[in-house]
Amino acid sequence: xxxxxxxxxxxxxxxxxxxxxxxxxxxxxxxxxxxxxxxxxxxxxxxxxxxxxxxxxxxxxxxxxxxxxxxxxxxxxxxxxxxxxxxxxxxxxxxxxxxxxxxxxxxxxxxxxxxxxxxxxxxxxxxxxxxxxxxxxxxxxxxxxxxxxxxxxxxxxxxxxxxxxxxxxxxxxxxxxxxxxxxxxxxxxxxxxxxxxxxxxxxxxxxxxxxxxxxxxxxxxxxxxxxxxxxxxxxxxxxxxxxxxxxxxxxxxxxxxxxxxxxxxxxxxxxxxxxxxxxxxxxxxxxxxxxxxxxxxxxxxxxxxxxxxxxxxxxxxxxxxxxxxxxxxxxxxxxxxxxxxxxxxxxxxxxxxxxxxxxxxxxxxxxxxxxxxxxxxxxxxxxxxxxxxxxxxxxxxxxxxxxxxxxxxxxxxxxxx
Ligand code: BGC
Numbered sequence: 467x468x469x470x471x472x473x474x475x476x477x478x479x480x481x482x483x484x485x486x487x488x489x490x491x492x493x494x495x496x497x498x499x500x501x502x503x504x505x506x507x508x509x510x511x512x513x514x515x516x517x518x519x520x521x522x523x524x525x526x527x528x529x530x531x532x533x534x535x536x537x538x539x540x541x542x543x544x545x546x547x548x549x550x551x552x553x554x555x556x557x558x559x560x561x562x563x564x565x566x567x568x569x570x571x572x573x574x575x576x577x578x579x580x581x582x583x584x585x586x587x588x589x590x591x592x593x594x595x596x597x598x599x600x601x602x603x604x605x606x607x608x609x610x611x612x613x614x615x616x617x618x619x620x621x622x623x624x625x626x627x628x629x630x631x632x633x634x635x636x637x638x639x640x641x642x643x644x645x646x647x648x649x650x651x652x653x654x655x656x657x658x659x660x661x662x663x664x665x666x667x668x669x670x671x672x673x674x675x676x677x678x679x680x681x682x683x684x685x686x687x688x689x690x691x692x693x694x695x696x697x698x699x700x701x702x703x704x705x706x707x708x709x710x711x712x713x714x715x716x717x718x719x720x721x722x723x724x725x726x727x728x729x730x731x732x733x734x735x736x737x738x739x740x741x742x743x744x745x746x747x748x749x750x751x752x753x754x755x756x757x758x759x760x761x762x763x764x765x766x767x768x769x770x771x772x773x774x775x776x777x778x779x780x781x782x783x784x785x786x787x788x789x790x791x792x793x794x795x796x797x798x799x800x801x802x803x804x805x806x807x808x809x810x811x812x813x814x815x816x817x818x819x820x821x822x823x824x825x826x827x828x829x830x831x832x833x834x835x836x837x838x839x840x841x842x843x844x845x846x847x848x849x850x851x852x853x854x855x856x857x858x859x860x861x862x863x864x865x866x867x868x869x870x871x872x873x874x875x876x877x878x879x880x881x882x883x
Contacts, residue, residue, distance in 0.1 A: 494523035499555035502530040503715035505737025509802035533656035550772035558844035565596035571771035573600035602768035603786040606804035611664040619727040641727035648704035650726035652712035655855035659841035668757035687876040695868035736803030752819040762830040765842030853878035
C-alpha cells in the first residue's frame with residue numbers, strides 16, 4: 467500500500483515533469499538561415515537568447531552562403547518533402563515567390579496588434595506583405611554599396627578615402643605599390659554580383675534603375691553597361707589570384723589583418739570587423755562606393771513563417787513579435803552591421819558606420835535614391851538574378867570581354883523573364 471502510494475506519487479511527478487517539458491518542447495522554432503560567420507553567429511545569438519528567455523527553444527538549421535542561394539535549395543527540398551522549417555531567413559522576391567505558392571503562415575494577429583504598418587517602411591512592406599497580409603518579419607536593412615578599408619593601409623596610401631572612381635583607382639594603385647593585395651574579394655557569383663550592384667550604381671541612379679529594376683533592354687545593352695563591365699575588369703586586376711571560391715568573411719579577414727586594403731561588400735562585413743575587436747575610424751573606415759554617395763542599394767533579411775501545425779503557431783508569433791521589438795532591433799543590428807527595419811529605433815547605440823547607414827537610408831528613401839539590390843534579391847525575381855550572376859561571374863573570371871558580357875546579359879535577362 468505504502469509502496470503503491472509512493473509509486474503513484476513518483477509516477478505523477480514524472481508525468482508532471484514530462485508535461486512541463488512537453489509544453490516547452492512545443493514552444494520551439496526550427497530556423498533555417500545562412501548566418502554562419504563569426505559576426506553573423508554573434509548577431510543570431512541575440513535573437514536566440516531573446517527567444518529562449520521567453521521559453522521558445524531554438525533548433526538551428528544553418529546553410530552557409532550569402533544571398534541565400536544554397537539555403538533556398540535546401541528549403542525547396544524541405545517544402546517538397548512536406549516538412550517546412552517553422553521560420554526561414556529570406557530575401558525580397560524569394561518571399562513573394564513562396565507567398566504565391568500559398569505555403570506561408572499569417573502574421574496578421576501580431577502585426578496588426580503591434581502596428582507594424584506604421585513603423586516598417588513601404589520599401590520593406592513590399593516584401594513582407596502579400597495580398598494585404600503580413601507573411602514575414604523584417605529583422606534589418608543591409609545595403610550593398612559600401613567599401614570597408616583597412617585604416618593603416620589607407621594611411622599608407624595617402625590617408626584620403628576615395629570619393630570618385632578615379633580616386634579609387636589611385637588608392638588601389640598605391641596599395642599595390644605598397645605591397646599588399648589592394649582588393650580582397652571572394653570568387654563566388656553572389657559576391658561578384660554584390661560588387662556589380664555598386665559599380666552599376668556608380669554610373670548613375672537612373673542607369674541603376676533602368677537596368678536593374680526596370681530591366682530595360684536598352685539600359686542593359688548600353689555603352690554604360692559596357693563601362694560597368696570594364697570597371698569590374700579593372701577591379702579584378704587588384705584582386706589576388708587565390709580569390710576563386712573564397713568566402714566573403716575570409717575576404718573581410720584579409721582586410722582586418724592588413725593583408726588586403728579594402729573589400730567592397732554589404733554591411734554584414736562590418737559584423738566581422740566588430741567581432742575581431744576593431745573600431746570604425748581607428749582600425750577601419752567605411753565609405754559608400756565612390757560615386758554612389760547619397761544612394762543606397764538595400765536588402766532586408768526577413769523571417770518568413772511557413773504554414774505549420776497549430777502546436778507551432780504560437781512560437782512563430784512569439785518569434786515575429788520578438789523580431790519587431792524596438793530594443794531587439796537595436797541590440798541585434800548593432801552587432802550584425804545592418805540598421806533597424808523600423809523607423810522609430812534611435813541610433814544612440816550604433817557606431818559611426820551604423821549611424822551613417824541609418825541616415826543614408828532615411829535620406830535615400832526621402833530622395834527617391836533607395837533601390838533594391840539586384841545581387842541580394844530585391845530588384846528582380848531569382849530567375850533574373852541568377853541569370854545576371856552567371857554573366858557577371860564569367861566576365862569577372864575573364865571568360866567574357868565587356869562587349870560580349872553586355873550582349874549575354876541582355877539575352878540572359880530576357881530569357882529569364
Ligand atoms: C544577408 C546577410 C548576410 C550575408 C552574408 C546576405 O544575403 O542579407 O544578412 O550576412 O548574406 O552571409
